[in-house]
Amino acid sequence: MLIVNTEDRDSIDALDSDQRHWVYNGLDVVITAEVRKNILPEMDEVSTYTYQKALELQAPFMEMMLRGLPVDKRARARIRKSHEAQLAIVSAQLNRLVNEGLGWNIDFNANSHTKVKELFYEKLALPVIKKRNSHGHMAPASDRETLEKLGTAHFYAAPFVAHVLAIREFKKAIGFLKTEIDPDGHIRCNINLAGTNTGRVSSSVSDFGTGTNLQNVDPANRGIFIAPKGRKFINIDLEQADSRGVGAIAWNCFVESHGEAWAGSYLDACESGDLHTTVCNMAWRDLPWPDERAGWRAIADGIAYRDLTFRDMAKKLGHGTNYYGQPPTMAMHTKVPAQQIADFQHNYFTAFPCIPEWQQWTIDQLQSEGCLTNLFGRRRYFFGRRDDQQIINAAIAYSPQGTTGDAINAGILNLWQYNNGETFQLHIQVHDSILLSIPEEQEDELVPLANELMLAPIQLKRNREFIIPVEAQVGWNWGYENKDNPHGLIKWKGSDSRHAPASTRPMPRRSVRKLLK
Numbered sequence: 001m002l003i004v005n006t007e008d009r010d011s012i013d014a015l016d017s018d019q020r021h022w023v024y025n026g027l028d029v030v031i032t033a034e035v036r037k038n039i040l041p042e043m044d045e046v047s048t049y050t051y052q053k054a055l056e057l058q059a060p061f062m063e064m065m066l067r068g069l070p071v072d073k074r075a076r077a078r079i080r081k082s083h084e085a086q087l088a089i090v091s092a093q094l095n096r097l098v099n100e101g102l103g104w105n106i107d108f109n110a111n112s113h114t115k116v117k118e119l120f121y122e123k124l125a126l127p128v129i130k131k132r133n134s135h136g137h138m139a140p141a142s143d144r145e146t147l148e149k150l151g152t153a154h155f156y157a158a159p160f161v162a163h164v165l166a167i168r169e170f171k172k173a174i175g176f177l178k179t180e181i182d183p184d185g186h187i188r189c190n191i192n193l194a195g196t197n198t199g200r201v202s203s204s205v206s207d208f209g210t211g212t213n214l215q216n217v218d219p220a221n222r223g224i225f226i227a228p229k230g231r232k233f234i235n236i237d238l239e240q241a242d243s244r245g246v247g248a249i250a251w252n253c254f255v256e257s258h259g260e261a262w263a264g265s266y267l268d269a270c271e272s273g274d275l276h277t278t279v280c281n282m283a284w285r286d287l288p289w290p291d292e293r294a295g296w297r298a299i300a301d302g303i304a305y306r307d308l309t310f311r312d313m314a315k316k317l318g319h320g321t322n323y324y325g326q327p328p329t330m331a332m333h334t335k336v337p338a339q340q341i342a343d344f345q346h347n348y349f350t351a352f353p354c355i356p357e358w359q360q361w362t363i364d365q366l367q368s369e370g371c372l373t374n375l376f377g378r379r380r381y382f383f384g385r386r387d388d389q390q391i392i393n394a395a396i397a398y399s400p401q402g403t404t405g406d407a408i409n410a411g412i413l414n415l416w417q418y419n420n421g422e423t424f425q426l427h428i429q430v431h432d433s434i435l436l437s438i439p440e441e442q443e444d445e446l447v448p449l450a451n452e453l454m455l456a457p458i459q460l461k462r463n464r465e466f467i468i469p470v471e472a473q474v475g476w477n478w479g480y481e482n483k484d485n486p487h488g489l490i491k492w493k494g495s496d497s498r499h500a501p502a503s504t505r506p507m508p509r510r511s512v513r514k515l516l517k
Helices: 009-013 017-042 045-067 072-104 113-123 144-153 157-176 219-224 241-258 265-272 275-283 293-300 310-322 325-336 338-351 355-367 389-421 442-452
Strands: 130-131 137-142 189-192 202-205 232-237 301-303 371-373 377-380 425-431 432-441 470-475
Touching: 009 017, 009 072, 017 293, 017 432, 045 113, 045 189, 045 377, 045 425, 045 470, 072 113, 072 157, 113 144, 113 157, 113 389, 144 157, 157 219, 202 275, 232 389, 232 442, 241 355, 241 389, 265 275, 265 355, 275 293, 275 338, 293 310, 301 310, 310 325, 310 338, 325 338, 338 355, 355 371, 371 389, 389 425, 389 432, 432 442, 442 470
Parallel strands: none
Antiparallel strands: 130 137, 189 202, 232 432, 232 470, 371 377, 425 432
8 A cells, every 4th residue: 555644845846747636635625624523513503504505515516517408419519600700790780880970990809908999089089998807997988787887878989899799698608508518518606605605606617617607598508408318397587586585584674563464564465366467567667567467577578778678677687676776787788778777766666665664674684793694594693894886786686686596495305315316307497496307298287396395495584485486388499489489488387289390490590680679
């Protein structure tokens, strides 16, 4: 047996390459074990619970990392070819605008921030918008938010903005479609259980240098991922998870001091129906709302910005307000005027007075204790200045986001433990949803069971049961069903009358017209 004195660097350097790796791996193990031995006596009931949950989740998430997602290579090649063809069209149009419109004789590179800034701030002579760069200095900016602001304020800049942003979107999509695939035709990623401070997981390139962050795939490109042979995808979403978390926390904070009606005003709204449509009515009072609430959804589903509906925008406004967003900052991110957001927040806080009180309670708790514990018992300590605005914002967002993360993880663990992970095969978790596959012939019985297993009930004060409801979608690929993708995900309504796809799986194409809107 080879014995190495790890205190003597020379004896380690004398080993061959494989032996040195063995020594370093061994040191990683024994040092980690030594740290663990000293930490365990310091842990209390809360931290022990969190640690134990992390250990339990290692198995299902390791399974997701090993399994990955099968890729339809023909669909991927077809979509990539389509993107490249449309990129060439848009690039040619932008070059013509630059060459003939401005007399600037170059082959314009829309991905060059230097050239983009030269175009807008020198050739078009627009007012310079500055932002803090990666070095901490204020410098001319050319990100999407900046360009959209320029295009809105100066009508003659709008065509240039639309083309630059469309080119960036196409190149980003093409870059994703070039992601290296493993030899078995799957794309995999690393999943980090301790990737965030809220308890949510993060993902990145796999340990083998292949794959990508599968939690951030553009929905337009998800259709390249197909269910394994003989199986069918189920995508299960937690419905209004963060919003319901805010409502449940406010209930626990104030039900004893303010009574059930006041403390439950927001949670009741979450549980009574379509919260985001209700919020939409508070934000856009001038829309033609009918007297009957049954007709509100049709109005809320009208297009407000790009491909986002008023209801989508209301969801952003509600989340931003819950997380202590201020009108000027929210206006930059939502493209809704700051005064309209201020008016909305007045309406919102009047309807749900428990929310500003919960925000203040969180700030008081942060400043007095320096830590917060979410509804599932996960505690987070906040370091740095407790009156710093970034720390305050992080504290307010922590408990609802952490509750969502722990709720989805609890459901994942239930799914994995059922039949030792054979019936429900897990593929990827995306923040508040999980993509899994099942034997296709058992769909009618397994989809309702999966929905049931995903529920993670919590008992709130006064014995109020808190459950984040779920919604399932089924299909043979991860994209949404439409006329170009008939085998994509559709909402589960008790059955799916579609037939399994043939060898070819038509996929949705991106439209130049849509991107240039």
